[in-house]
Amino acid sequence: MAITSGSPVVLDVTGLTKSYRAAGEEIAVLRGVNLTVRAGESVALTGESGSGKSTLLHLIAGLDAADGGEIRLADASVSELSDAGRAELRRDRLGLVFxxxxLIPSLTVEDNLVFQSRIAGRHDPDWHRELVERLGLSNFLKRYPEQLSGGQQQRVAIGRALATRPLLLLADEPTGNLDEATADEVLALARDLVARSGCGFLMVTHSARLAATLDRQVNLHAGIIAAVIA
Incomplete structure (x- = not known):
């Protein structure tokens, strides 16, 4: 899918702030973050350790509450939702990959793949078959997670996250446990499927090499967006 300025914005973060107390002192992690991601666009979120990348991802996912600012996922204000509302948002409109x-060890690959989409009432057999084929999982559907390699497990995790056709896929160091060749392969599959489904993709990564393969790179430094590389 070609990204143009006319593609709808699926994520709009404005003036986001977040602090934590540590050893009796207030630590500002995010100090006014502004960020947008459009439908079909893949964005790498980079920055040194402690810059707030994972904190930002968790706030967008509604796993934690911001101190100030706003997060909008399409027409929903994440900041204004209740805990139950944020859980519903994660189930229906967000894909999460860590x-x-x-994966659920007691479920087969096939059951892991359909787990979220069935709970959300959004299971699409045709899309499921396409995911299985594109992720190269056809011969592994009856296996359990422990019988798979790391790369195969992450493919299942990506398939599960995209099975609901979410508005936005969030990934926190999704290739961190994989060797370089497998990481390249898994990320290429993720990019292809994101483009195919038309969702936005925001990925936290320490790897400049992997970040450069996405549409845009956003660097977080000292709690603010310091640079954007298109």
Whole structure:
């Protein structure tokens, strides 16, 4: 999918702030972050350790509450939702992929893939078949997570996250547990499927090499967006 300035904005972050108390002192992690992601666009979020990348991702996902500012996911203000509303948002409109694969060990690959879409009432058999084929999982559907390699497990995690056709896919160091060749392969698949589904994609990464493969790079430094590389 070609990204143009006319593509709808799926994520709009404005003036976001977040502080934590540590050893009796207030630490400002985010100090007024502004960020947008459009439909079909892939954005790498980079920055040194402690710059607030994972904090920002968790706030967008509604896993934590911001101190100030606003997060809008399409027409929904994440900041104004209740805990139940944020859980519903994660279930129906967000895909989440982490460094740890977080698959359900007692379920087969196939059942892991359809888990979220069935709970959300958004299971699409045709899209499921396409995901299985594109992720190269056809021969592994009856296996359990422990019978898969790390790369295969992360493919399942990506498929599960995209099965609901979310508005936005959030990924926190999704290739951190993979070797370089597998990381390249898994990320290429993710980019292809994001473009195919038309959702936005925001990925936290320490890797400048992987960041450069996405449409845009956003650098977070000292709690603010310091640079944008298109």
């Amino acid at each position: 460094q740890q694969f977080n």
